[in-house]
Amino acid sequence: MERFTIEHFPKTPFLFFTGKGGVGKTSVASSLSISMANEGKKVLLISTDPASNLQDIFNQTLYNTPTKIEGAENLYALNLDPELAAQKYKEQMVGPYRGKLPEVVLQNMEEQLSGACTVEIAAFNEFAQLLTNPTLIEQFDTIVFDTAPTGHTLRLLQLPSAWSTFLDENTTGTSCLGPLKGLEPQREMYKKAVSQLTNAAQTALILVTRPETNPLKEAARASHELYDIGIQNQIVLINGYMQNLNQNDDIEQAFINRQSKALEEMPEQLQSFEHYYLPFVPYSLSSIELMQAWITDEEVLHEIASVEDTSIPKIEQMIMDYLQRKPKLIFTMGKGGVGKTTVASYIALRLAEEGLSVHLTTTDPAAHLNWTFGDETVENLTVSRIDPKVEVSNYEAEVLAKASETMNEEGLAFVKEDLASPCTEEIAVFRAFANVVEDHQDEIIIIDTAPTGHTLLLLDATESYHREISRSQGDIPASVSNLLPRLRDANYTSVAITTLSEATPVYEATRLQEDLKRAGLSVDWWIVNQSFTTVSTTSKILKQKQQSESKWLQEIQLISKDRYVTIPWVKTAPLGIKGLHQLKGELIK
Structure with missing residues (x-):
C-alpha cells in the first residue's frame, strides 16, 4: 500500500471527505488543504461537522464567511454551524402551523425534525449555496468540504414527492425530515449542487477510514451508497497505519498485527478504488506545524517519561457498583467502532460470574449464535440476537401498509426513502428490545445498542399524539409504552457510554449524553475503551500515545463527574471468556 503524498492529491476543484466519527476527517482535510496551499493553490476549507475542531487547529476564530488562516499562505477556512442551520430549518417547517394545530401535534412535528437527518439536510442547504456560488468558485482553485x-x-x-405538501397532515409517523417545501426556493440550487457532486471532473470523494474492521466496513457502506447515486470518483485514504518501528516491543507488534489483519479483510467495495495510507501519529494534530510534519513524514517523536498510571479507575469499579445496585436494565451506548458490544459482553460475563441471572442481547449483524463467547457457555447467562434487517423490514411493512390506505405512488416513494433514515432502524430495533425486556423481567438485561434521546422523544411524542388523534402510521406496541417510563427511572435503568480517549469520540459522547438528558435519561458511567495509559510498553510511539491520552482522560473525568472507568488496549481480540478477562484490570480500592 502506497503512502499518500502531494502527488496523489485529486486535481478536481471540489474535494469531499467522508467517514465515521473519529477516523480523522478534519485532520486529513486540514492537512491536505495546508499542503495544497503551500503548493501555491488558493484553497477554501469548509467544515459542516458539529464536532469539528478547526478553530483549535488554526488557533483563531472562524465564521460562516471565508477567513484567512494566519501562518498559512493561500489558505482560507469557513465554519458552518449545522445545528443552527437545523434550528432555522425546523422553524421554517413548524412555524406556519403555530396557533393553527394542537400543541401535541406541534411537539410531534418538532421532535421529528430534531434528528440527524434534519441536521444533515440543513447542512447540505448551507454548503449547496457555496457549491453553486460562481463568485466564490472563481476566487479559489480548490474548495474542500x-x-x-x-x-x-x-x-x-x-425525490419529487419530498418537495410536496402531501405530508402536511400526516405528522404521526417517525419521519426525520418531513416535506422540504420550506426550502422550495433552493430547489434548483440543489439540482446544480448534486450535478457538481456527480461530475467526476469537478468532484472527488475521499473516504477516510482507519485500518480497523468496523471503520473499513462503514467506509465500504458509504462508498456503495454514494457510488450508486453517481458519486463515483472515489479515493480510499487509510489513516493511522503503523509500520514496524520497534520489533522488540510486543505491544507495538501486536498493534501492527491487528491492523494488518483488518487490511487483509478489507471489503471488496474499497479494494476496487485507489487506496493510500497516512501514518499513525500518537498525538493530536492540533497545529499547522504538526499537520505539515505529518504530510511530509517528518520525525516529530520525542523521548518522554512513561505515564503508565495504575491509579486510573478500571472497569471492575463499575462492576462492583452494579453488583451493589442491581439495575434491571443496562444500556451500553456510544458511536460505532468504540467497542459497545465488547463492553456489554464483559459486563454480562462478570455479573453472571457473580451469581446474578443475566440476559444479554445484541444487534450486531456479524454475531453468530453464541456471539462473543464462541462455543463456551456461561452459567447464569442467556444470550439473544435481534436482527436489525428483519426488524426494519417488519416495521417498514407495517408503516407502508397504513400509508398505502391514503397515499398515491408518489407519496409512498417518499415514505419508502424516509424509512431509509437512521431513526427507522433505531425505532424498529427498540420495539424488539422492548419485547425482550417484557420476556426477561426476572433477569438483569444488558443491551449493547440503544436509541438516541431523539428517538426516545420521538416515540414519546408519537405515543402522546396517538392518545389524542385517531390516525397513525406506526402503532406503538404495549411493550414500548411500558418501557419508556422505566428508562427514566434511575433505579431501573443504567446507561453507560463507551468512548475512546480521542477528540472526536469524546465530543460525540458528550453530545450523546446531552441528547439523552433531553429525553430524561441520566448517564451513570463513562467507559474509556482501548486505553494505552495502563499498558506497559517500551515503544516510543506508544509512550507518546499514552501522553496524548492524558488530556482526554482529564476531560472525561470532568464531564463524567468522576464516574468513569477504563479498559486497556489488549494484544488479541477480546473473544471468549479468557479473551474478555483480559479487560479486567485490577480493582481500585
Whole structure:
C-alpha cells in the first residue's frame, strides 16, 4: 500500500471527505488543504461537522464567511454551524402551523425534525449555496468540504414527492425530515449542487477510514451508497497505519498485527478504488506545524517519561457498583467502532460470574449464535440476537401498509426513502428490545445498542399524539409504552457510554449524553475503551500515545463527574471468556 503524498492529491476543484466519527476527517482535510496551499493553490476549507475542531487547529476564530488562516499562505477556512442551520430549518417547517394545530401535534412535528437527518439536510442547504456560488468558485482553485452528505440525504433531495405538501397532515409517523417545501426556493440550487457532486471532473470523494474492521466496513457502506447515486470518483485514504518501528516491543507488534489483519479483510467495495495510507501519529494534530510534519513524514517523536498510571479507575469499579445496585436494565451506548458490544459482553460475563441471572442481547449483524463467547457457555447467562434487517423490514411493512390506505405512488416513494433514515432502524430495533425486556423481567438485561434521546422523544411524542388523534402510521406496541417510563427511572435503568480517549469520540459522547438528558435519561458511567495509559510498553510511539491520552482522560473525568472507568488496549481480540478477562484490570480500592 502506497503512502499518500502531494502527488496523489485529486486535481478536481471540489474535494469531499467522508467517514465515521473519529477516523480523522478534519485532520486529513486540514492537512491536505495546508499542503495544497503551500503548493501555491488558493484553497477554501469548509467544515459542516458539529464536532469539528478547526478553530483549535488554526488557533483563531472562524465564521460562516471565508477567513484567512494566519501562518498559512493561500489558505482560507469557513465554519458552518449545522445545528443552527437545523434550528432555522425546523422553524421554517413548524412555524406556519403555530396557533393553527394542537400543541401535541406541534411537539410531534418538532421532535421529528430534531434528528440527524434534519441536521444533515440543513447542512447540505448551507454548503449547496457555496457549491453553486460562481463568485466564490472563481476566487479559489480548490474548495474542500470536510463532511460529505450521505446517500440517503441525496436520494431524498432528488425525490419529487419530498418537495410536496402531501405530508402536511400526516405528522404521526417517525419521519426525520418531513416535506422540504420550506426550502422550495433552493430547489434548483440543489439540482446544480448534486450535478457538481456527480461530475467526476469537478468532484472527488475521499473516504477516510482507519485500518480497523468496523471503520473499513462503514467506509465500504458509504462508498456503495454514494457510488450508486453517481458519486463515483472515489479515493480510499487509510489513516493511522503503523509500520514496524520497534520489533522488540510486543505491544507495538501486536498493534501492527491487528491492523494488518483488518487490511487483509478489507471489503471488496474499497479494494476496487485507489487506496493510500497516512501514518499513525500518537498525538493530536492540533497545529499547522504538526499537520505539515505529518504530510511530509517528518520525525516529530520525542523521548518522554512513561505515564503508565495504575491509579486510573478500571472497569471492575463499575462492576462492583452494579453488583451493589442491581439495575434491571443496562444500556451500553456510544458511536460505532468504540467497542459497545465488547463492553456489554464483559459486563454480562462478570455479573453472571457473580451469581446474578443475566440476559444479554445484541444487534450486531456479524454475531453468530453464541456471539462473543464462541462455543463456551456461561452459567447464569442467556444470550439473544435481534436482527436489525428483519426488524426494519417488519416495521417498514407495517408503516407502508397504513400509508398505502391514503397515499398515491408518489407519496409512498417518499415514505419508502424516509424509512431509509437512521431513526427507522433505531425505532424498529427498540420495539424488539422492548419485547425482550417484557420476556426477561426476572433477569438483569444488558443491551449493547440503544436509541438516541431523539428517538426516545420521538416515540414519546408519537405515543402522546396517538392518545389524542385517531390516525397513525406506526402503532406503538404495549411493550414500548411500558418501557419508556422505566428508562427514566434511575433505579431501573443504567446507561453507560463507551468512548475512546480521542477528540472526536469524546465530543460525540458528550453530545450523546446531552441528547439523552433531553429525553430524561441520566448517564451513570463513562467507559474509556482501548486505553494505552495502563499498558506497559517500551515503544516510543506508544509512550507518546499514552501522553496524548492524558488530556482526554482529564476531560472525561470532568464531564463524567468522576464516574468513569477504563479498559486497556489488549494484544488479541477480546473473544471468549479468557479473551474478555483480559479487560479486567485490577480493582481500585
